[in-house]
Amino acid sequence: MKAFLILEDRTVFTGTSIGSTRDMISEIVFNTSMTGYLEVLTDPSYAGQAVVMTYPLIGNYGITPDMESKKAWPDGYIVRELSRMPSNFRCEGSIQDFLKAQDIPGIAGIDTRALTKILREKGTMNGMITTNENYDLDEIIPKLAAYTVGDVVSKVTCEEKYTIEGEGKKVALMDFGAKNNIAKSLNQRGCEVTIYPAHTSADEIIASKPDGIMLSNGPGDPADCKDIIREIKKLYDSEIPIFAICLGHQLMALATGATTHKLKYGHRGGNHPVKDLSNNRVYISSQNHGYVVDTDSIDKNIAAPAFTNVNDGTNEGLTYVGKNIFTVQFHPEACPGPQDSGYLFDRFIEMMGGNK
Numbered sequence: 001m002k003a004f005l006i007l008e009d010r011t012v013f014t015g016t017s018i019g020s021t022r023d024m025i026s027e028i029v030f031n032t033s034m035t036g037y038l039e040v041l042t043d044p045s046y047a048g049q050a051v052v053m054t055y056p057l058i059g060n061y062g063i064t065p066d067m068e069s070k071k072a073w074p075d076g077y078i079v080r081e082l083s084r085m086p087s088n089f090r091c092e093g094s095i096q097d098f099l100k101a102q103d104i105p106g107i108a109g110i111d112t113r114a115l116t117k118i119l120r121e122k123g124t125m126n127g128m129i130t131t132n133e134n135y136d137l138d139e140i141i142p143k144l145a146a147y148t149v150g151d152v153v154s155k156v157t158c159e160e161k162y163t164i165e166g167e168g169k170k171v172a173l174m175d176f177g178a179k180n181n182i183a184k185s186l187n188q189r190g191c192e193v194t195i196y197p198a199h200t201s202a203d204e205i206i207a208s209k210p211d212g213i214m215l216s217n218g219p220g221d222p223a224d225c226k227d228i229i230r231e232i233k234k235l236y237d238s239e240i241p242i243f244a245i246c247l248g249h250q251l252m253a254l255a256t257g258a259t260t261h262k263l264k265y266g267h268r269g270g271n272h273p274v275k276d277l278s279n280n281r282v283y284i285s286s287q288n289h290g291y292v293v294d295t296d297s298i299d300k301n302i303a304a305p306a307f308t309n310v311n312d313g314t315n316e317g318l319t320y321v322g323k324n325i326f327t328v329q330f331h332p333e334a335c336p337g338p339q340d341s342g343y344l345f346d347r348f349i350e351m352m353g354g355n356k
């Protein structure tokens with residue numbers, strides 16, 4: 001069946017429908033990862049967005065147990081070519097069947113390179129995937145322009161707290177849309193990890209006396225998370241060590257007076273170079289974000305830049321003055337992508353006093 005991807009600038013791509021055939025409107029973003037399509041599909045930070053994979057062949061090893069959450073979160077999926085015959089000893093099914101089962105509409109067989117060039121030159125924009133050949137652009141474009149990602153953290157966070165047992169330090173993980181490998185990275189290092197719903201009060205977290213608090217990644221515009229930001233300010237005021245990733249990093253910055261803005265087309269992929277400003281070493285990082293902390297808005301008495309992006313100079317991490325708090329914009333938990341910065345979990349454990 002034919003499918004159409006319609007962009008806010010009136011560009012229309014014609015391809016083949018994959019997954020669900022229902023209409024979808026979303027923000028269209030591109031990811032340049034060459035591996036790890038399943039981790040991308042199940043990363044809750046994509047809620048409210050449809051993702052274009054720039055790597056031309058997707059799905060060749062099918063669906064494996066590498067899910068980063070319990071389901072797929074993007075509103076839509078856009079690829080050049082979907083593998084017709086997935087093959088891997090861990091393969092449990094095809095991506096086509098997975099998208100159908102998850103009711104996610106998609107489009108294959110379009111020139112994703114041309115699409116990515118448009119998004120890179122004009123910036124991230126909204127779009128629609130439809131199988132209706134009689135689409136009416138004049139009717140659709142205003143609907144696309146009106147779309148906003150909205151409050152997606154509430155949609156992706158867990159409903160109730162739960163604990164992953166461990167013998168070492170007790171970590172409270174705030175789930176704003178956490179990827180599984182954050183809890184796993186801590187647990188593999190011995191930590192007992194309790195995962196809390198995003199709207200848990202700071203008082204409850206502090207009363208549970210954790211050795212450290214981890215603020216997770218998550219979807220949407222950080223500045224929209226006003227209630228959560230208020231609670232994070234209380235966590236900042238407590239003396240508990242804190243490590244934060246991506247949305248968590250942005251929320252801590254907002255809670256302490258900095259501002260954020262939306263990048264033209266974001267950083268989503270597995271090869272983003274970030275420089276550790278303490279030793280000028282460059283790490284290749286996994287990234288998925290559309291917003292950044294404004295470097296100029298950081299109060300020197302509160303925080304200092306710890307990492308910058310080598311490609312565009314934007315902020316990639318902060319250390320907080322006089323506090324046991326550090327935060328990063330990229331993904332040390334990888335999944336997908338390089339694990340170069342996994343040592344940051346060790347740094348967090350040291351900050352909590354070490355595991356033994």
Ligand SMILES: NC(=O)CC[C@H](N)C(=O)O
Pocket residue numbers: 045216217218219220221222245246247248288289290291292
């Ligand atoms: N992966 C994330 O946590 C993303 C954070 C935020 N939603 C952004 O796009 O910038």
